[in-house]
Each structure stands twice: as C-alpha cells, then as structure tokens.
Amino acid sequence: MSLRRSQRERRPSRKEGFQYDWSLPRGRPTPKSWSILEVLKRIDQDRVLVRWNPTNGREWPDSPVDLRINPELRARLEKNGSNPKVKAFKDQQMAIEPRELGALRQLIYDNLGNRYTPSKEGHSRRVTVTLPFPESSFRRLFLQKLSIPICQELLEEQPLENCFGQRAISILPGETMEELDAILGESWGDRTFNTNTVCSVIKEEEILVSWGYKKRELFSHKNCPRCNWDKESGERRPEACTTTVSYLVGEAELSFTFSRRRGLWEPGMM
Numbered sequence: 589m590s591l592r593r594s595q596r597e598r599r600p601s602r603k604e605g606f607q608y609d610w611s612l613p614r615g616r617p618t619p620k621s622w623s624i625l626e627v628l629k630r631i632d633q634d635r636v637l638v639r640w641n642p643t644n645g646r647e648w649p650d651s652p653v654d655l656r657i658n659p660e661l662r663a664r665l666e667k668n669g670s671n672p673k674v675k676a677f678k679d680q681q682m683a684i685e686p687r688e689l690g691a692l693r694q695l696i697y698d699n700l701g702n703r704y705t706p707s708k709e710g711h712s713r714r715v716t717v718t719l720p721f722p723e724s725s726f727r728r729l730f731l732q733k734l735s736i737p738i739c740q741e742l743l744e745e746q747p748l749e750n751c752f753g754q755r756a757i758s759i760l761p762g763e764t765m766e767e768l769d770a771i772l773g774e775s776w777g778d779r780t781f782n783t784n785t786v787c788s789v790i791k792e793e794e795i796l797v798s799w800g801y802k803k804r805e806l807f808s809h810k811n812c813p814r815c816n817w818d819k820e821s822g823e824r825r826p827e828a829c830t831t832t833v834s835y836l837v838g839e840a841e842l843s844f845t846f847s848r849r850r851g852l853w854e855p856g857m858m
C-alpha cells in the first residue's frame with residue numbers, strides 16, 4: 589500500500605476567515621508523504637490503526653488514521669470489505685464454514701439482486717445456481733442432515749449416482765425447510781440493502797437440491813467414414829456420421845433451485 593497519510597487541507601471555519609485543521613498527527617515530525625504498510629484494525633467508525641512503512645530505515649510506531657481526512661484510504665478499504673485478508677473489517681465479516689457452503693451462499697446472494705422491480709409487490713422468479721460440490725460434502729452437509737426418507741436411501745448408495753430430475757431432493761415448507769435453514773446458516777435467504785428493500789428466497793415454495801456428474805459428451809469424427817470420405821475413391825459417401833464418444837470428466841456439481849421475490853424488511857430479518 590502506498591497511500592498518503594493525511595493531506596492537510598484548508599477548511600473554512602464556521603466562523604469567519606480560514607484556519608488550519610491540525611487534528612493529526614500531533615507532536616511528530618511529518619514527512620510530506622507517509623506510506624502505509626498495513627491497516628491493522630478498525631478503531632471506530634472513522635478511525636483505523638495503521639502500521640507505517642519505515643522511512644530512511646527508521647521505523648514508526650503504529651498509530652490511528654482518521655478516514656475523514658483520508659478519503660483515499662477509506663475508498664480503498666471499502667472496496668475490500670469482503671476480502672478476509674483486510675483486517676479492518678474483521679468484526680463485520682460473516683465467514684461461512686465450510687467453504688462449499690460459503691460458495692453456495694455467495695451464488696445465492698448474487699442471485700438475490702432484485703432490488704428494483706416495476707411492480708409494487710415485486711415479481712417472483714425461479715433461479716438455479718450450480719457449483720462444484722464434492723460427493724463427501726453433499727453426503728455430510730445435505731444427505732445426513734435432512735430427515736427426508738430419500739436422503740437415507742441415497743446415503744446407502746455406493747457409489748452415489750446422479751441425483752438429478754426425479755432423484756433431486758425436494759425441500760418443502762415446514763420441517764425440512766427449517767433443517768435447510770440450519771444447514772445454510774442465518775439469513776441465508778434474505779439479501780438486505782441500505783433501504784428497507786429486501787430480496788428473498790420464497791420459503792413457501794419448493795426448493796430443489798440436485799447433485800451429480802453432469803454428462804458432457806464429445807463426439808469424435810476422426811475415424812468417421814463420412815467426414816473422411818475421399819471423392820476419388822469411387823465409393824459412395826455414407827449418409828450419416830459414425831462417431832466415437834468421449835465423456836468429459838469434471839467436478840461433481842450441486843444445483844440449488846429456488847424462487848425469489850423482492851419485498852420489504854420485516855422483523856426477524858437481519
């Protein structure tokens with residue numbers, strides 16, 4: 589980080605005339621530009637504790653910086669609120685464990701951006717999010733924690749085959765929805781904004797969780813008589829292709845399907 593510390597600026601006082609605001613720093617030699625090595629923590633709404641880069645081999649003690657007189661630093665910090673390495677936000681960051689669930693929460697959040705809609709009630713829409721999800725995590729985080737009979741059956745299956753379509757897990761309002769709440773953590777289904785608008789997962793509607801290895805086929809025409817037909821050979825060109833198929837092997841994936849709707853903040857939401 590090479591941010592300037594504080595740029596003293598002239599501010600008109602409320603009274604008449606001008607005066608300098610010398611609020612920071614006090615009683616210390618002040619080089620023209622100080623560069624910040626690291627922001628260590630947030631002290632309060634407007635102040636952070638920083639570690640300074642040594643200047644000319646000389647080290648400086650950690651000290652507070654007022655963000656009101658360093659808008660450059662404030663803007664830079666604010667862009668990184670979701671970065672777990674930026675310590676200034678440690679107390680404000682919601683980390684979701686384990687990481688597979690964090691990734692799912694991230695995708696759900698991204699699909700709850702329905703902040704402005706033309707209708708007053710907000711229209712609802714069905715959304716599916718898909719992400720890589722290991723079999724062991726699917727077993728541990730979903731099959732073992734949901735008390736739906738199909739989950740018990742699937743747990744006994746070795747190897748576990750695709751749970752798509754008819755084999756997808758259907759989560760309905762009521763008890764299993766509460767189990768899902770416990771799996772995904774607090775406020776997983778509500779994205780709040782700085783107004784009282786909220787975009788929410790509609791928990792009165794079915795949520796579908798499916799898992800498996802999606803089939804991804806590739807067809808080779810390398811040895812296909814039709815595609816390699818030689819005009820000079822005198823043979824008739826085959827009507828149809830003869831291919832060999834390969835299957836692309838990748839990560840197992842979880843798909844999560846829900847309905848969302850824009851609404852207003854209510855007690856119980858974050």
Ligand SMILES: [Zn+2]
Nearest residue numbers: 809812815829
């Ligand atoms: Zn062919």
